[in-house]
Amino acid sequence: MKLKNTLIFAIAITLIATVCWELYWRSAGYYPTLNDEKALWALERSKVEKATKEDIIILGSSRAYFDIQQDAFKEVAGRYPIQLSSTGSSPLPTFHDIVNNTDFDGTIIIGVAPGLLFSTTYPGAFPWKRAQSKIDYYEGQTYAQKLNFKLSVPLQKNLAFMSADEEEWSDDIDLKSLLRGISIGNRAGEPDIPPFYNFGDVTIPRNMRMSSRTLTDTAFANSIKKVWYFFGSGAPPPDKESTMAFFLKDYNKFIERNGTVVLLRCPSSGGVRMGENMVLPRESFWDDLIKQTNGPSYHFEDYDIFKDLTCPEESHLSGEDADFFTKTLLKLMIEDGVLKSEKPEYALK
Numbered sequence: 462m463k464l465k466n467t468l469i470f471a472i473a474i475t476l477i478a479t480v481c482w483e484l485y486w487r488s489a490g491y492y493p494t495l496n497d498e499k500a501l502w503a504l505e506r507s508k509v510e511k512a513t514k515e516d517i518i519i520l521g522s523s524r525a526y527f528d529i530q531q532d533a534f535k536e537v538a539g540r541y542p543i544q545l546s547s548t549g550s551s552p553l554p555t556f557h558d559i560v561n562n563t564d565f566d567g568t569i570i571i572g573v574a575p576g577l578l579f580s581t582t583y584p585g586a587f588p589w590k591r592a593q594s595k596i597d598y599y600e601g602q603t604y605a606q607k608l609n610f611k612l613s614v615p616l617q618k619n620l621a622f623m624s625a626d627e628e629e630w631s632d633d634i635d636l637k638s639l640l641r642g643i644s645i646g647n648r649a650g651e652p653d654i655p656p657f658y659n660f661g662d663v664t665i666p667r668n669m670r671m672s673s674r675t676l677t678d679t680a681f682a683n684s685i686k687k688v689w690y691f692f693g694s695g696a697p698p699p700d701k702e703s704t705m706a707f708f709l710k711d712y713n714k715f716i717e718r719n720g721t722v723v724l725l726r727c728p729s730s731g732g733v734r735m736g737e738n739m740v741l742p743r744e745s746f747w748d749d750l751i752k753q754t755n756g757p758s759y760h761f762e763d764y765d766i767f768k769d770l771t772c773p774e775e776s777h778l779s780g781e782d783a784d785f786f787t788k789t790l791l792k793l794m795i796e797d798g799v800l801k802s803e804k805p806e807y808a809l810k
Contacts, residue, residue: 482622483620483621483622486621486622486624486634487621491621491622491624491634492621493617493618493619493620493621493623494617494618494624494662494663494664495614495617495618495662495663495664495665496617496623496624496626496627496663497548497626497627497628497661497663497669498610498626498627499594499595499598499599499627500598500602500606500607500609500610501610501663501665501667502545502547502595502598502599502667503595503598503599503602504610504665504667505543505544505545505666505667506543506545506595506596506599507599508543509543509545509559509563509565510563512543512563512565512567513567514566514567515540515567515801516540516542516543516565516567516568517538517540517542517543517567517568517569517570517800518542518543518545518559518565518567518568518569518570519542519543519544519545519546519569519570519572520545520546520552520555520556520559520569520570520571520572521546521552521570521571521572521573521574521725521727522546522547522548522549522550522551522552522572522574522577522578522588523546523548523549523574523669523776523777524572524574524727524728524729524776524777525546525552525570525571525572525574525725525727526544526546526547526548526572526669527661527669527670527671527777527778527783528572528727528728528777528778528783528786528787529542529544529546529570529572529783529786529787529790530668530670530780530783530784530787531544531664531666531667531668532668532784533783533784533787533788534787534791536788537787537788537791537792537795537802538791538800538802538803539802539803540803541666542570544666544667544668546572547591547592547595548591548628549577549587549588549591550577550588550589550591550592551577551578551580551581551588551589551592551704552571552572552573552577552578552592553578553582553589553592553704553707553708553711554589554592554593554596555592555595555596556569556571556708556711556712556715557707557711558596559715560711560714560715561711561714565720566715566718566719566720567720567721568720568721568722568723568799568800569715569720569721569722569723570722570723570725571722571723571724571725572725572726572727573724573725573726573747573750574727575699575737575741575746575747576693576696576699576737576740576741578704578708579699579700579701579704579705579741579746580696580697580699580700580704581697581700581703581704582700582703582704582707614665622634624659626659628659630657630658630659631656631657631658632658632659633659654688654691655684655687655688655691656684657684657685657688658681658684658685659672660672660674660675660681660682660685660774660777661777670780670783671773671777671778671779671780671783675773675774675779676773676779682773682774683774685774686731686732686733686774686775689732689733689774689775689776690732690736693733693736693740696740698740699740699741699746701745701746705749705750705753708750709753709754712754716756721756721757721799722754722756722757723756723757723758723759723794723799724750724751724754724756724757724758724759725758725759725790726747726758726759726760726761726762727761727778727786728761728767728770728771728772728778728786729772729775729776730770730771730772730775731771731772731775732775733772733775733776734775743760743762747760757794757797757799759790759793759794761786764793766789767786767789770782770785770786
């Protein structure tokens with residue numbers, strides 16, 4: 462009897478503590494959202510194994526992730542793309558994986574963020590290692606990990622305190638992140654990265670959309686800009702020679718099996734765009750890449766309809782603008798005969 466009462470008491474205390482913890486974080490402005498984790502990426506990567514000629518894969522870094530919206534894409538194309546972009550990463554490792562480890566021969570849209578695509582081919586470098594870690598996780602994923610992810614999704618969708626994103630945002634609230642936030646001084650003497658807060662919400666199918674706070678809170682948006690400036694000021698010089706050679710080898714192999722690659726330059730603005738123009742001028746990087754591939758390509762600056770798009774934190778589009786960008790871009794691709802649409806209103810005449 463005592464054991465039963467103890468069990469009931471323990472369960473009651475646990476429930477009360479959980480509810481209080483959840484209410485505390487909701488009162489602080491947090492809300493339930495999925496974590497952008499390797500398991501979610503692996504779920505999307507698994508779709509490539511059964512993908513057909515008609516399927517479309519999105520590769521790139523965070524711009525291709527934020528700026529191409531799943532629902533808007535389906536509205537025009539009639540199907541969801543397979544979203545395999547990876548924040549802060551080079552698209553080269555994932556493209557290499559698909560070209561060499563699958564039989565996919567459909568369409569791949571590659572978002573070109575020059576500072577990342579042309580960054581490096583060194584396996585230990587951050588832009589490369591981050592993307593490769595997702596590929597390695599997919600290849601070695603166990604049944605237990607798959608089950609754990611499936612069981613965690615309902616909890617992530619309903620509990621705000623389940624915030625434990627692999628990005629290690631400054632505003633994550635899992636125990637590890639809270640402990641990491643305790644300041645004990647800078648022993649290494651290296652410059653501290655400014656606080657980097659989560660500014661996007663993830664949903665299934667894998668879709669990233671800019672949070673409303675980024676649009677309405679100027680100080681919050683400015684804090685993200687400071688991070689971009691910090692990364693830009695400390696970034697090593699681009700390695701155009703090795704990255705171009707690595708990419709072209711996979712590109713030619715994919716084209717030889719009748720696949721289609723579309724290169725896409727998503728919008729950037731303000732100080733970020735000025736810095737890109739200085740360090741990675743279009744004529745030396747984007748234009749040369751297009752000349753080498755001689756395939757379909759879309760640069761936002763080439764279209765008057767995109768020129769006035771402004772990124773709230775200078776590097777990614779708001780949700781509303783991303784919907785517009787996605788739909789308009791796809792219509793352009795359909796008009797050019799690059800893509801086909803299953804929707805009669807968008808199909809080529």
